[in-house]
Amino acid sequence: MRISINRNADTPIYLQIKNQLRDMIFSGVLPEDFLLPPERSLAKTLEVNRSTVIKAYQELKADGLVDSHVGRGTVILSQAAKKLSLMEGYINPLPWYQLFTESITSSNDTIIGDIMAMTGGDVISFAGGIPAPNLYPVKIMEEIQKELFQKNGQELFLHSPVEGYYPLRESISYLLRQRQQITASPKDVVVLSGSQQGLDFAARIFIRPGDTVIVEEPTFFGAIQIFRSAGARVIGVPIDNDGMRIDVLESLLVRHKPKFIYTLPTFQNPSGVTLSLERRYQLLNLAYQHQLPIVEDDPYGELYYGNTPVPPLKALDRHGYVIYLSTFSKALFLGLRVGWVAAPPQVLAKFAHLKQMTDLHVNTPAQLLLDAFIRRGDYERHIALLRQEYAERRNIMLKALEKYKIPGISWNKPEGGFYIWCRLPDNIVRHKLVANAGKRGVVFLPGEAFYPDGTQGDTHIRLNYTFAKPQQIEEGIKYLMQAVRETVAASSEQENKRNIKPLV
Amino acid sequence: MRISINRNADTPIYLQIKNQLRDMIFSGVLPEDFLLPPERSLAKTLEVNRSTVIKAYQELKADGLVDSHVGRGTVILSQAAKKLSLMEGYINPLPWYQLFTESITSSNDTIIGDIMAMTGGDVISFAGGIPAPNLYPVKIMEEIQKELFQKNGQELFLHSPVEGYYPLRESISYLLRQRQQITASPKDVVVLSGSQQGLDFAARIFIRPGDTVIVEEPTFFGAIQIFRSAGARVIGVPIDNDGMRIDVLESLLVRHKPKFIYTLPTFQNPSGVTLSLERRYQLLNLAYQHQLPIVEDDPYGELYYGNTPVPPLKALDRHGYVIYLSTFSKALFLGLRVGWVAAPPQVLAKFAHLKQMTDLHVNTPAQLLLDAFIRRGDYERHIALLRQEYAERRNIMLKALEKYKIPGISWNKPEGGFYIWCRLPDNIVRHKLVANAGKRGVVFLPGEAFYPDGTQGDTHIRLNYTFAKPQQIEEGIKYLMQAVRETVAASSEQENKRNIKPLV
Structure with a gap:
């Protein structure tokens, strides 16, 4: 019987003794009816106090594993051995994969996680959809936070209503009316943990396995993932420069x-594309004719560089067909995880129900912080700043693309938002491009993630220009184009070899 | 043609004009080919600048609703009329309820929302499961928050990894080892938006419609709701003073x-009951035999008043069968929405996948705040304080129950946690008790919410003693007992009447 004591461990010594004895009972080293050494002698062997061993034995007794009688000593119980042998005999590891539901088993992994991992270190990242960290209004937030501690104290940490902190719902209602021509009272708004939670809830509210959902092609990969996970067939409608092709x-x-x-x-x-006003009416018309809800996702609408864009579908919809999602993640920062839904009351009740059921409510301090930020007028000032800054970053990227462009590459000029959608030369081996760009410290998002039918996006990549520092953008594009050039060369060389080989 | 201008409205005047004209086109007040008044004369009528009317007409033109020619004036287009008549003719309101999935349609509403609404105002609330607000370590949090702004700056608002901010995962791992005898490395932990999100994810990972889940009876009502919503049949196992009846x-x-x-x-x-150590081993044995995962929910384990309670199942499990959920909501506050899961790697990957898909990650500032709180040793000091304070509040409530008790009432003496589970006199009409207590300003939770078979809990109520102020507890119990007395009297009177009536 070998027991080892670690005097530096966090576990108290009597517990170390107890646990090792239990292990030995479990593994059969100490059989039923085995007489444990007298406390005094074990204490001597282990160089511990006798009381420590007594305590260890008492614990074993409390667990029903040993019994002790004066004169007879401490004996391992037969009952315990039976019980423990059952428990500690050969136990099959749980076959977890047999227990998972289909949608969980089939869900493939996490481009989003990969992107988020890609943004650290020395890498120049065009991959994420993350607003420029150096523009975060940290000083203002610090000031507000200080005031909130003074004014609100413990309220800061109390629960909020399921539907959201009411003043923040008022503030969101105000922003919608002022800035998006959307009439939605505070009671028409529910605060969510990002608009992505709104997508998940929409899927839970509407999708039965086998249902179909229509999306633009390309579209936000997270939406494809969520709808598929709910069992939906996801069908894409192509887009052109005026947005979704309504004829299709x-x-x-x-x-x-x-x-x-x-x-x-x-x-x-x-794609950076905006649905034209005419097509907005056409889309609403079709929805009315087919009695079909529209889920409108509008994280970028505020971030225009030129003229005010056409109003959201929600502003044009007079019959309550549109469920409108948006977020503070693109105009401010992702870290707070606050977004919202504005929707007809019957639907909003279901969003609130799911919020209550799945995670109760959105983080309270974040709601108070954002509400104060809006009420002070800082939100509007911040958006005005972002428009300038992002337009500039877009321009830097456009200029760099022009400067370093190679044959077969083309791109759009977005009038707002976060992304340039870039077409690559045909017959480029895209996964090699990822590797070649990675070697040069540049990351981006491959296009196929954005297509319900993944093979289609092979010829595009998405370039974000809001996250990288302005002075890195040109450099990043330069390296990226070097990588494209190298990949194209290697691809056509390989192509040539393949063409030649059969002839040899 | 009547147009009204509101000079105090947020909507600019040109938009007010445009919108009303559009409404009139939509509703047919202004037919196709109708000639709008010249800009100058409309401006005069409305007492606005001519440029305002020009802008309104331009907007209508941009929307494709009117056309204007020099000399001819501004005319409503026939094409527009057709388009809009389609859109604005009789549109069926969306039959939302036909579109919802079964589980969303059937889910009945929100006892949790009701409870949260019950905690405001002058009411003495024994209803919620909310920690004492006056004990929130607000000053310490303020101090930490200030430091975080200085040290971390913009990092405070950046995204976090899907699995959680790594230092917080380290801190949770430390707490689990130090305080719960659970060995879980930081990589074995995923941070969630409260442990309730963990329940929702467990349901999504394991439950197909028609599956069965076993729970204690009574149990947390939120769990019943979540499992049912995923389509599970929820089967209860009765409990006694040693917890779940393993024989059943x-x-x-x-x-x-x-x-x-x-x-x-x-x-x-x-119920406040704790599963005995012997039954913990028995439960694990059964799980091993039947190859069945155990979802262990442990929000209260730290809050014991006497001896350290027996270790969690997770600490006793040597074969990776236990998925362990806990939260900061009971030991600190609900408002931050931070909990966690510790589980075997295959399962943890699925939790992370769902986190990424549904809401990306937990609020970043909350994670940094909690991590710093733990690292400073404040968590341990705070828990020590809570133990004293809650034991005292429990004692006050027990004393009050003793003082005001009436025949037929009994209750347990919990050794930790948040609740006294109180048995009412038989044949009390419970919904009348809710009303009678409400009249006196006292709220509590009716027992049936805690039973998968709702009718069973009729004879119990749950009394929380952590939220009400100590000086209110005795008063609240006094009023509650008055309400019980009144309800019993009325119930037996009614019973008597009912017994007599048929004889008349």
């Missing part, structure tokens, strides 16, 4: 009878 | 082949 949509509605249409009509992710 | 469990496992067992083994909600 119409025939799809007849054929697939979708549960809803998901659209990012303004400065779309990833 | 065994036969249920054979009969129902559940997907997992959900248990609150320590200071159970609502």
Whole structure:
């Protein structure tokens, strides 16, 4: 019987003794009816106090593993051995994968996690959709936070209502009316943990396995993932410079009878395209005719560089068909995880129900912070600043693309939002481009993530210009174009070899 | 043609004009080919600048609703009329309820929302599960927050990893080892938006519609709601003073082949009962035999008043069968929405996947705040304080119950946690008790919410003693007992009447 004591461990010594004895009982080293050494002698062997051993034995007794009688000593119980042998005999590891639901098992992994991992270190990242950290209004937030501690004290840490902190719902209602021409009272708004939670809830509210959802093609990869995970078939409608092709949509509605249409009509992710006003009316018309809800995702609408963009679908909809999602993640920062939904009351009740059920409410301090930020007028000032700064970063990237461009590459000029959607030369081996750019310290997002049918996006990449520092953007594009050049050369060389080989 | 201008409205005047004209086109007041008044004369009528009317007409033109030619004036287009008549003719309101999934339609509402609404105002609330606000370490948090702004700056508002801010995962791992005898490395922990999100994720990972889940009876109502919503049949195992009746469990496992067992083994909600060590081993044994995961929910384990309670199942489990959930909501405050899961790697990957998909990550500032709080040793000091304070509040409530008790009432003496589980006299009409107590300004939670089979809990109520101020507790119990007395009297009177009536 060998027991080792570690005097530096966190576990108290009597517990170390007890646990090792228990292990020995479990593993059969100490059989039933085995007489443990007298406390005094074990204490001597281990160089510990006798009381420590007594305590260890008492614990074993309390667990029903040993019994002790004066004169007879401490004996391992037969009952315990039986019990423990059951427990500690050969136990199959749990076959977890057999227990998972289909949607969890099939869900493939996490481009988003990968992107987020890609943004650290010395890398020049065009991959994420993250606002410029150096523009975060940290000083103002610090000031507000200080005031909140003084004015609100413990309220800062209390629970909030499921639907959100009411003053923040008022502030959001104000922003919607002032800035987006959307009439939504505070009671028409529910605060969520980012607009992504709104997508998840929409899926839970509407999608049964086998249902169809219509999206733009390309569209936000997170939406494809969420709808698929709920069991939906995700059907894409192509876009052109005026956004979703409504002519194509119409025939799809007849054929697939979708549960809803998901659209990012303004400065779309990833294409940067905005749905024209005419098509907005056409889209609403089709929704009315087919009695079909529209889920409008509008994280970028505020971030325009030129003229005010056309109003959101929600502002044009007079019949309550549009569920409107937005967020503070693009105009301010992702870290607070605060977004919202504005929707007709019947639907909003379901969003609130899911919020209550899944995570109760949004982080209280974040809600108070954002509310104060809006009420002070800082939100409007901040947006004005972002417009200038992001327009400038976009311009730097456009100029760099022009400067370093190579044949076969083309791109759009977005009037707002976060992204340039860049077409690569044909027949480039895209995963090699990722590697070649990575070697040069540049990351971006491959296009296929944005297509329900993944193979289609092979010829595009998404370039974000809000996260990298302005002085890094030109450098990053230079390296990226070097990587493209190298990859194209290698690809056509390989192509040539492949063409030659069969002839040899 | 009547147009009204509101000079105090937020909407600019040109937009007010435009919108009203559009409304009139939509509703047919202004037919196709209708000639709008010349800009100058409309401006005069409305007492606005001519440029304002010009802008309104330009907007209508941009929307494709009117056309204007020099000499001819501004005319409503026939094309527009057709388009808009389609859109603005009789549009069916969306039949939302037909579009919802079954689980969303059937989910009944929100006892949790009701409780949270019940805690405001002058009411003495024994209803919620909310820690004492006057004990929140607000000053310390303020200090930490200030330091974080200075040290971390913009990092405070950046995204965090999906799995959680790594230093916080380290801190949680430390707490688990130090305080709960659970060995879980930081990589074995994922930070969640409260442990309730962990329940929702467990449901999404394991439950297909029609599956069975085993719970204690009574148990946390939120868990029943979540499992049901995922389509599970929820089967209860009765409890006694040593917790879940393992003898009953065994036969249920054979009969129902559940997907997992959900248990609150320590200071159970609502009963306050703790599963004995012997039964913990028995429960684990059964899980091993039946290859069945255990979801252990442990929000109260730290809050013991006497001896350290027996170790969590997770600490006793040597084969990776236990998924362990806990939270800062009970030891600190609900408002931050931070909890965690510790689980075997295969399962943890699924929790992380769902976190990424549904809301990306937990609020960053909250994670940094809690991490610093733990590292400074404040968490341990705070828990020590809570133990004293809550033991005192429990004692006050027990004393008051003794003082004002009436025949037929009994209750337990919890050794930790948040609740006294109180048995009412038989044949009391419980919803009348809610009303009678409400009249006196006292709220509590009716027992049936805690039973999968709701009718069973009729004879119990749950009394929380952590939220009400100590000086209110006795008063609240006094009023509550008055309400019980009144309700019993009225109930038996009614009973008597009902017994007599048929004879008349």
